[in-house]
Amino acid sequence: MITQKMKYALKALLVLGDEAAKGQPEPLTIEEIARRSGTPKRFLEHILLEVRNAGVIASIRGRSGGYVMIRKPSEVSISELLRTIDGPIAPLPCLSRRAYQRCEDCADEAACRIRKVFAELFWSYLVMIDSLTLEDMLRSGVAADQLTGSAQEA
Amino acid sequence: MITQKMKYALKALLVLGDEAAKGQPEPLTIEEIARRSGTPKRFLEHILLEVRNAGVIASIRGRSGGYVMIRKPSEVSISELLRTIDGPIAPLPCLSRRAYQRCEDCADEAACRIRKVFAELFWSYLVMIDSLTLEDMLRSGVAADQLTGSAQEA
DNA sequence: ATAAAGTCTACAATCTTTATCGTGTATAAG
DNA sequence: CTTATACACGATAAAGATTGTAGACTTTAT
Numbered sequence: 001m002i003t004q005k006m007k008y009a010l011k012a013l014l015v016l017g018d019e020a021a022k023g024q025p026e027p028l029t030i031e032e033i034a035r036r037s038g039t040p041k042r043f044l045e046h047i048l049l050e051v052r053n054a055g056v057i058a059s060i061r062g063r064s065g066g067y068v069m070i071r072k073p074s075e076v077s078i079s080e081l082l083r084t085i086d087g088p089i090a091p092l093p094c095l096s097r098r099a100y101q102r103c104e105d106c107a108d109e110a111a112c113r114i115r116k117v118f119a120e121l122f123w124s125y126l127v128m129i130d131s132l133t134l135e136d137m138l139r140s141g142v143a144a145d146q147l148t149g150s151a152q153e154a
Numbered sequence: 155m156i157t158q159k160m161k162y163a164l165k166a167l168l169v170l171g172d173e174a175a176k177g178q179p180e181p182l183t184i185e186e187i188a189r190r191s192g193t194p195k196r197f198l199e200h201i202l203l204e205v206r207n208a209g210v211i212a213s214i215r216g217r218s219g220g221y222v223m224i225r226k227p228s229e230v231s232i233s234e235l236l237r238t239i240d241g242p243i244a245p246l247p248c249l250s251r252r253a254y255q256r257c258e259d260c261a262d263e264a265a266c267r268i269r270k271v272f273a274e275l276f277w278s279y280l281v282m283i284d285s286l287t288l289e290d291m292l293r294s295g296v297a298a299d300q301l302t303g304s305a306q307e308a
Numbered sequence: 309a310t311a312a313a314g315t316c317t318a319c320a321a322t323c324t325t326t327a328t329c330g331t332g333t334a335t336a337a338g
Numbered sequence: 339c340t341t342a343t344a345c346a347c348g349a350t351a352a353a354g355a356t357t358g359t360a361g362a363c364t365t366t367a368t
Contacts, residue, residue, distance in 0.1 A: 062335025065344045116294040140270040216366025
């Protein structure tokens with residue numbers, strides 16, 4: 001299960017992505033993003049910070065500030081975002097490459113049968129999720145108009 | 155990430171599976187399983203109960219009691235075990251078929267772009283993990299002798 | 309009987325998740 | 339140069355999940 005936080009991050013990026021698609025470089029305030037995406041404003045603050053630190057969006061401070069996309073949606077990796085927001089994707093700490101950790105109770109990693117089986121599964125999974133981008137998400141919109149499914153948009 | 159509990163469940167099943175492979179129907183006590191798999195005995199109690207309720211192993215009470223496999227390893231699904239021990243596998247509650255739950259903040263499920271993208275990913279993932287069985291794990295053992303990688307076996 | 313083994317219910321420490329609040333800092337407008 | 343507006347950052351906290359432990363009870367072979 002992805003966390004609520006990750007869902008909020010995705011909804012926020014959908015809002016910013018849709019906005020960018022209109023061709024207007026106007027930054028959106030946290031308030032506005034919260035309203036459009038239906039996420040708690042004060043919580044969203046922290047989330048947007050993390051997304052910004054990941055280099056996906058930029059923040060503009062001061063009076064007419066806000067947030068804007070600074071990467072093409074096709075170059076925003078969903079798996080990268082997942083790692084940023086929810087942490088490692090790997091089913092076992094010893095299978096994560098960016099957040100590798102030895103299992104404390106494991107004497108011989110190479111011989112671990114649990115690791116071996118999950119490794120195969122994980123590599124295949126990685127291939128799939130690594131190819132997923134924000135653009136895929138933006139484009140999966142329904143004909144009528146772009147929805148996230150969030151109640152606030154109704 | 156799978157939980158520690160799931161790791162313990164798998165280690166216990168590897169122990170019971172290896173034992174069954176020897177052709178001896180002798181039940182193993184919790185104590186013995188805990189020793190061989192390197193899991194906390196009192197915690198393992200609860201785990202084995204759940205695995206038993208899932209119909210994978212049987213318990214024998216009384217003096218020379220213990221636990222034995224009652225299913226062929228090739229018929230013990232890893233994904234089923236994951237659901238039993240760790241709960242739903244789906245990335246979103248609205249994508250789980252056995253534990254379906256509407257996202258409270260979602261007005262139109264069919265239009266949700268997050269759901270749509272994760273659904274595709276999830277179906278592909280399901281195909282892979284649903285085909286995984288305990289037998290795959292038992293057979294991925296190293297030549298020398300069957301190891302789980304747990305320190306206690308060294 | 310009694311010892312050995314599983315069963316069941318409660319409890320609790322620790323960590324993670326999901327926020328909220330207060331205060332500080334930057335900046336555009338007037 | 340003051341002020342309103344908006345992001346930045348750290349602290350705190352409630353609720354739930356995870357990872358166990360403890361004690362009392364039941365079953366059964368000897």
